[in-house]
Amino acid sequence: MPLNTLPVTEGLRLGAAFETVPGRAAPAGPYAGAVAVVGLGYVGLPTALGLLAAGTEVIGIDVSAQRLAAIRAGNVDLLPSDLERLAEFDGDPRFTLTDDPAALARARTVLVCVPTPVDQHLAPDLRALRSAAATVVEHAVPGQLLMLTSTTYVGTTRDLLTGPLTERGFTVGEDIFVAFSPER
Structure with missing residues (x-):
C-alpha cells in the first residue's frame, strides 16, 4: 500500500507518549534505564521533561x-506547560542535573541536544556539537544507544560518533548503538 494511502488512526495525538500518567511506573524490560540528555536548552530541557513525564x-547534563542554576530555580525560557512540568519534577529523585560528564556512564540512552546555529552563509557552527560528541564518546559504555538530535549535515554522526567510537574499540551496531534523529 502506498504511504499516502495509509489509514489514519482515530484519536491519535502527537506527544501522547510524553503525557504524565498518574501512578505510572518507570519503564521495565529491554527499554528500561536512565536517559541522559546532553544540552538543556530549548530542545534538551523540554525533551528531558517529556521523558520524566513518561x-x-x-x-540532564549541561556545561x-x-x-543548571536557572533550571533549578525554575527561571528558564519554557512554554507555560513545560514550566509547570519543571515545577512538578522539582526534587524528583528521577531527575538529576549535573555538569559532570561521568554521569553519562549511568545512562542506557544518551541524547545529544546541543545547538547547531548557522552563520550568514547558512553553514552550521559545530563547535558545541563537536565538544559534546567528544565528551559522549569519551564516557560511552557498552550497550548504550547514543542519539544525535542536533540538526546538521549528512556524515556528522559518522564523523563525530561512529568513527571515534570505532577508534575507542567499540563495534557500532554490536556493543554500542548510534542513531540520528534531527529536531528540524
Missing part, C-alpha cells in the same frame, strides 16, 4: 553552571 529516569 516515567523515565533522566540525567553551563548558570543554566
Whole structure:
C-alpha cells in the first residue's frame, strides 16, 4: 500500500507518549534505564521533561553552571506547560542535573541536544556539537544507544560518533548503538 494511502488512526495525538500518567511506573524490560540528555536548552530541557513525564529516569547534563542554576530555580525560557512540568519534577529523585560528564556512564540512552546555529552563509557552527560528541564518546559504555538530535549535515554522526567510537574499540551496531534523529 502506498504511504499516502495509509489509514489514519482515530484519536491519535502527537506527544501522547510524553503525557504524565498518574501512578505510572518507570519503564521495565529491554527499554528500561536512565536517559541522559546532553544540552538543556530549548530542545534538551523540554525533551528531558517529556521523558520524566513518561516515567523515565533522566540525567540532564549541561556545561553551563548558570543554566543548571536557572533550571533549578525554575527561571528558564519554557512554554507555560513545560514550566509547570519543571515545577512538578522539582526534587524528583528521577531527575538529576549535573555538569559532570561521568554521569553519562549511568545512562542506557544518551541524547545529544546541543545547538547547531548557522552563520550568514547558512553553514552550521559545530563547535558545541563537536565538544559534546567528544565528551559522549569519551564516557560511552557498552550497550548504550547514543542519539544525535542536533540538526546538521549528512556524515556528522559518522564523523563525530561512529568513527571515534570505532577508534575507542567499540563495534557500532554490536556493543554500542548510534542513531540520528534531527529536531528540524
